[in-house]
Amino acid sequence: MKVLHVVGARPNFVKIAPIFMEMAKHPDIEQVLVHTGQHYDAEMSSIFFEEFGLPDPHVNLGVGSGTHAQQTARVMLELEPLLEEESPDWLVVVGDVNSTVAAALVASKLGIRTAHVEAGLRSFDRTMPEEINRLLTDQLADLLLTPSRDADENLAREGIDAAKIAFVGNVMIDTLIRLQPRVRDRWPELRARLGVEDDYALVTLHRPSNVDDPDTLAQVLGGLGDIGRRMPVLFPIHPRTRRRIEEFGLPFPRGSDLRLMDPLGYIDFMALTAHARLVLTDSGGIQEETTYLGIPCLTIRPNTERPVTLTEGTNRLVESRDDAIVRAAEAVLAGSGAQPGRPELWDGAAAGRIVAALEARRAHDV
Ligand code: UD1
Numbered sequence: 207m208k209v210l211h212v213v214g215a216r217p218n219f220v221k222i223a224p225i226f227m228e229m230a231k232h233p234d235i236e237q238v239l240v241h242t243g244q245h246y247d248a249e250m251s252s253i254f255f256e257e258f259g260l261p262d263p264h265v266n267l268g269v270g271s272g273t274h275a276q277q278t279a280r281v282m283l284e285l286e287p288l289l290e291e292e293s294p295d296w297l298v299v300v301g302d303v304n305s306t307v308a309a310a311l312v313a314s315k316l317g318i319r320t321a322h323v324e325a326g327l328r329s330f331d332r333t334m335p336e337e338i339n340r341l342l343t344d345q346l347a348d349l350l351l352t353p354s355r356d357a358d359e360n361l362a363r364e365g366i367d368a369a370k371i372a373f374v375g376n377v378m379i380d381t382l383i384r385l386q387p388r389v390r391d392r393w394p395e396l397r398a399r400l401g402v403e404d405d406y407a408l409v410t411l412h413r414p415s416n417v418d419d420p421d422t423l424a425q426v427l428g429g430l431g432d433i434g435r436r437m438p439v440l441f442p443i444h445p446r447t448r449r450r451i452e453e454f455g456l457p458f459p460r461g462s463d464l465r466l467m468d469p470l471g472y473i474d475f476m477a478l479t480a481h482a483r484l485v486l487t488d489s490g491g492i493q494e495e496t497t498y499l500g501i502p503c504l505t506i507r508p509n510t511e512r513p514v515t516l517t518e519g520t521n522r523l524v525e526s527r528d529d530a531i532v533r534a535a536e537a538v539l540a541g542s543g544a545q546p547g548r549p550e551l552w553d554g555a556a557a558g559r560i561v562a563a564l565e566a567r568r569a570h571d572v
Contacts, residue, residue, distance in 0.1 A: 210294035214244030214305025221300040223258035224380035224557035242305040243268040253471040281308035302336040325350035326357025327511035374559040375551025383554035392477040412444035413488040420454040429531030431459020500546030519547030
C-alpha cells in the first residue's frame, strides 16, 4: 500500500508524526511525505520535524504565504503533477488548514482516495477559514477519521455515509504521550533559562478574528497586560501576530511582566504548558493538550470546534475583551486545581487505529 501524506502548517506536524511512525513499522506500507511549505520559518516548521524524529519531507512544494486563494491554488497546482506521478493508494491529510483542503480537492478529482484525520469537528462559524476547510475536506474524503463522538454526530447530520466514518481518537495526544519523558526532562533547564517558577501564565494568539482587527487586538493585549501585573505572562508570538502589533502601532502594556518571545518548539512549549497556572489561547490543539494535562485553559474565542474540552476538560470560552479576560483569569486563580480530562480514546493509540482503518478499507476495496 502506498500512502502520500500532505502537511503544511505547524499543527499538522504534531498530528502526522505518530501516523508516519506507526506506518513505518509496516513493511508493506510505502510512505511519501509532502510538505506544502505553507509554514516555512524554522521555528514554525523544521524544529518539529527534528523533535518528532520525522524524516525531511520527500518533497517541499514551497508555496509560502499569500491570500487564501493564492495559497490554496498554489498547493493545488504544485500537487497535481506530483500525485499523478506518485499515484498513491491513499492521500492522508490532517486538520483544517489551507493545505488540507487543497490537497483533498486535487486528490478527489484524480480519483485518489483521501483519508481525513481529525474529521467532523465543527465550530458552526463560517467566518473561520478553518471551518470552511473542514466542511469541504469532509465532503471530499473517502475515509473520515474522527477524534471524538461529537464529530461522528456532526458528520451524520451532514449526510455522510456511516461506512466512511471511523472513530479513532485523538492523534495529537499520541504525540503528547510519546514525548512526555522529554518534556519532563526539559523543565529544569527551561525554568532556569526563563527565570520562572510554576506561577506564570502562557499565551498563544494568532486567529484572524483576534489579531487582524486593531481594536480587538488592543483589547486582548490589554487583558494580558493586566494579568502580567500579577504574574509573568509568557507569550511565544506567532509571526502574524507580531506583524499586526507592529503594523497597528499598539502600545505595549506598561508595568506588566508580559514577555514576548519567538515561537517555541514542541518540547519547550509543552513543558511550559504542563507547569503553567493558566493558559490563554485561540488555538485548536492547545485546548486539547491542556485538557489532557489538567491545566486551566481560557480560549479567547466565541466558540470551539472541540466541545469535549468544555464538557470533559479544563477549557472555558472567553470574549476578546480586556475585562472579560481579566475576570476569567481571576476566577481561575481563585479556584482549586483543574482535573485532567481524558475523553474517550485520547489514549496514545490513535495512530494504530488509523492505520488499521486504512488497511481494512484496502482489504475490502471500499
Ligand atoms: C495557519 C492555519 C491555522 C493554524 C495556524 C497555526 C489556515 C487557514 N490557517 O494559520 O488554522 O491554526 O496555521 O499556526 O491554513 N508566516 C511566517 N512564517 C511562517 C508561516 C507564516 O512569517 O512560517 C506569516 C506569513 O506572513 C503569513 C502569516 O504568518 O502571512 C499567516 O500564515 P498562514 O499560513 O497564512 O496562516 P496562519 O495564521 O499561520
